[in-house]
Amino acid sequence: MVVCPPARYLVFFQYFGTRYSGVMETSNDQSLIGVQNYLEKAAQNLRPVAPVKFHISSRTDTGVHALCNAAHVDIQRAPGKPAFEEKQLVHGLNHHLKPEPICILNAHRVPSTFHARFSALSRTYIYRLLMGCSHHSEIPVFERNLCWAPGGGYLNVPAMQEAAQFLVGTHDFSTFRSLSSETPFQSPVRTVFQVDIQPSSGFLSHHYEHRGLEFWELKFRSRSFLYRQVRRMVGALVAVGQGKLTPHRIKELLELKDSRAFPPNAMAPPSGLFLKSVEYSEADLDTKVE
Numbered sequence: 001m002v003v004c005p006p007a008r009y010l011v012f013f014q015y016f017g018t019r020y021s022g023v024m025e026t027s028n029d030q031s032l033i034g035v036q037n038y039l040e041k042a043a044q045n046l047r048p049v050a051p052v053k054f055h056i057s058s059r060t061d062t063g064v065h066a067l068c069n070a071a072h073v074d075i076q077r078a079p080g081k082p083a084f085e086e087k088q089l090v091h092g093l094n095h096h097l098k099p100e101p102i103c104i105l106n107a108h109r110v111p112s113t114f115h116a117r118f119s120a121l122s123r124t125y126i127y128r129l130l131m132g133c134s135h136h137s138e139i140p141v142f143e144r145n146l147c148w149a150p151g152g153g154y155l156n157v158p159a160m161q162e163a164a165q166f167l168v169g170t171h172d173f174s175t176f177r178s179l180s181s182e183t184p185f186q187s188p189v190r191t192v193f194q195v196d197i198q199p200s201s202g203f204l205s206h207h208y209e210h211r212g213l214e215f216w217e218l219k220f221r222s223r224s225f226l227y228r229q230v231r232r233m234v235g236a237l238v239a240v241g242q243g244k245l246t247p248h249r250i251k252e253l254l255e256l257k258d259s260r261a262f263p264p265n266a267m268a269p270p271s272g273l274f275l276k277s278v279e280y281s282e283a284d285l286d287t288k289v290e
Contacts, residue, residue, distance in 0.1 A: 006050070006074040007083035010108045010116060010285070011093075012278075013039070016101035017065040017270070018145045023056055032062065035102055039071070042096035046084070049076050057116040057278045058123050061228070063145070063270030067126070068105060070278040072116040083109070108285050119284055122193065123225065124276040127218040127234045127268065128200065131155055132211070140213070142203045147215070148234075148272035155241030157197060157216065163240040163247035164195040164218075166254060167233055174257040176233055177226035178267070186226065188257070194221040197237075219276070234268035 015023070015035050025036040036054050043052040057070040075084060084092070086107045093104045128147040131154045133139055139149050167176075174188040200217040218237065220230050236253065239245040245263065253261060 004077060004079075004081070004083060006076040006112075008072055008074050008110050008112050008114060009084075009086070009089060010070060010072050010110045010114065010280070011054070011089075012068050012070050012105040012107070014066050014068055014103050014105060017060060017063050019101065020062065022062050022064070023058075023060045023066070023069060036071075038097060038100050038102055039093070042093045043073065043075065045096040046075070046089075046092050047078070049078055055116050057120050058275055060273075060275055061270055064273045064275070065146070066275040068277045069275050070116050070120070070280075072110065072114060074112075110284065114284060116278075119280060120223070120278050121281060122221055122223050122279045124194075124219065124221045124279070125225070125230045126274045126276045127220075127230065128272045128274070129155070129216045129218065129234075129238070130202070131214040131216065133213065138211075138213075140202060140205075140208070145271045147202075148238075148269050150238050150242065152242050154214070155216075155238060156243065157241065159243075159247050160237045160241045161197050163237055163245075163250040164197060166247070166251040167195050168192050171254050172257045173226055173229055173254070174259055175253045175261050176229050176236070177259055178228035178232065179259055180227045182227065188226060190222055190224065190226060190229070192220065192222045194219060195233075228267065231268045231270065231273060232262060232266070234272075235266040236263065238268065239263060239266050 020035050021030060021032040023035045026034045036056060039054045040052055052073055052075055054071040054073050060066060089107045090104045130139060130147045130149040133149040134153060136149060170191040172188050173190050177188060196219040198217050200215040202215045218234055236250055240247055
C-alpha cells in the first residue's frame with residue numbers, strides 16, 4: 001500500500017474572538033481556550049495518521065477578532081488515500097467546527113518549505129471606534145464586543161490623523177509595546193507601512209441615523225507588530241482625539257523608547273480590534289504541488 005507523504009496546506013480562517021482566550025492553543029482545563037484548540041480538534045476528526053498541528057501566522061489576544069487569519073498545517077492520510085482536495089478540506093473542517101463561531105474561508109496546497117508566519121509579507125489590522133455615546137449602555141446591542149466607544153463623546157479626528165502620520169515608517173516602538181516573556185528576545189524596531197483613519201458604518205446603522213452615532217475605522221499595516229502594539233497605538237490616538245495628548249506628543253513618545261512612558265490606562269480594549277488580513281505573495285499561493 002502506497003503511503004503518501006504529509007500534504008501541507010495554507011488555511012485562511014475567521015473567528016469571533018470574544019469566546020476565546022486568543023488564537024493560540026491553551027491547556028483544555030481553562031474556562032476559555034484558544035481557537036487553535038478547536039481547529040486541531042476538527043482536523044483530528046478527519047482521521048489523519050499523525051496528530052495535526054496548526055502553525056498560526058498571527059497571534060491575537062483574548063477578545064480580539066479575525067476577519068482573516070492564516071495557518072499552515074500538515075495532514076497525512078491513511079495509506080491508499082489521496083491528499084485532501086482544497087475544497088474538501090475546507091468543508092470537512094467547517095463541518096467539525098460547528099457550532100463554534102470559527103469558519104475556514106479557503107485552503108491552498110503549498111510546498112513543505114512554506115511557513116504561514118515567516119512567509120507572510122504583511123498583516124493588516126482594523127480597529128473600530130464608535131463616537132457619540134455618552135454612556136456604554138448606548139452602544140447598539142449588535143455592536144457589543146465589536147467596537148470601542150471611548151468616553152467623552154466625539155473625537156477630534158483631524159488631530160488623530162495628524163498624529164497617526166508620526167507612526168508611519170521604521171521606528172523603535174518600545175513605548176508602544178506591552179512587556180511579555182518574549183520582550184528580551186524581540187527587536188522593538190518595526191516598519192509600519194500604513195495608518196489610516198476613515199469613516200465607516202455599523203451593522204444596520206442606516207436604520208438609526210437619528211441617534212447621531214459615528215463609526216470610524218483605524219487601519220494599520222506592517223510586516224509584523226509587537227505585543228499589543230496596535231491597541232497601544234489606537235489608545236494613544238484616541239487620547240489625542242480627546243485632547244489629552246497633542247499630536248506631536250506621539251512623536252515624543254516614540255523617541256522616548258520606553259514602555260513605561262506610555263500614558264497609564266490608555267491602551268484600547270481588545271473588543272474593537274480585528275485582524276483583517278495576512279498578505280502573501282501570489283507566487284506562494286499559485287505554486288502547483290503534486
